[in-house]
Every structure is written in structure tokens, then in C-alpha cells.
Amino acid sequence: MRITCPLCGERDRREFYYRGAALAAPAEGDSPEVWHAHVHLRDNPAGPVEEWWYHQQGCGSWIRVRRDTASHEMLAAQLATSGEEG
Numbered sequence: 001m002r003i004t005c006p007l008c009g010e011r012d013r014r015e016f017y018y019r020g021a022a023l024a025a026p027a028e029g030d031s032p033e034v035w036h037a038h039v040h041l042r043d044n045p046a047g048p049v050e051e052w053w054y055h056q057q058g059c060g061s062w063i064r065v066r067r068d069t070a071s072h073e074m075l076a077a078q079l080a081t082s083g084e085e086g
Contacts, residue, residue: 001013001072001074002074003015003016003053003063003065003074003077004074004077005055005058005059005061005063005077006061006063006077006078006079007055007058007059007061007079008055008058008059011055011058014057015055015056015057015058016053016054016055016056016057016058016063017053017054017056018051018052018053019051019052019053019054019062020051020052021042021049021050021051021052022050022051022052022064023038023042023050025038026038045069046069046070047068047069047070048066048067048068048069048075049066049067049068049069050064050065050066051064051065051066051067052064052065052080053065053077061079061080062079062080063077063078063079063080064077064078064079064080065077
């Protein structure tokens with residue numbers, strides 16, 4: 001699988017650290033039930049999803065990737081904005 005880093009270009013996925021789905025986290029004061037649902041009760045769709053990847057062996061940027069989980073096709077990649085990174 002190849003990931004296109006917006007700064008470094010296309011690279012092998014082994015240069016990156018996979019953080020997981022790019023989901024908004026519950027607020028700090030939310031109930032344990034809300035946190036449980038966020039951590040443990042997620043959908044596992046076959047198709048396009050948003051994910052966090054960290055270019056660990058490259059520029060050190062957090063990247064928000066849109067990837068098709070059925071085909072592993074990379075649909076889009078953009079740098080994370082300040083405060084957004086995984």
C-alpha cells in the first residue's frame with residue numbers, strides 16, 4: 001500500500017504509523033457510556049473512511065487520509081490542521 005504524503009510525495013505505508021479512524025472524540029466531561037461507545041462500539045465499514053496516519057520515517061507530519069478499506073485505494077490525503085492531529 002502506498003500513501004501520498006502532501007510534503008514528501010508517494011511513500012510505502014511502512015514509513016507511516018497508523019493511528020486509527022479520524023473520529024471526533026467525546027468531550028472530557030462526557031459520561032463513561034459515551035466514552036465506551038466511542039472506543040468500543042464503532043462501525044467497521046467496507047468502503048471509504050477517514051484515518052489518521054503519522055509520517056514517522058519521513059517529515060513527521062500527521063496526515064488525514066481518505067482510504068477505501070475494501071480495495072486499500074487512497075482517495076485523498078491532507079495535512080492535519082493545528083489541534084486536529086491524531
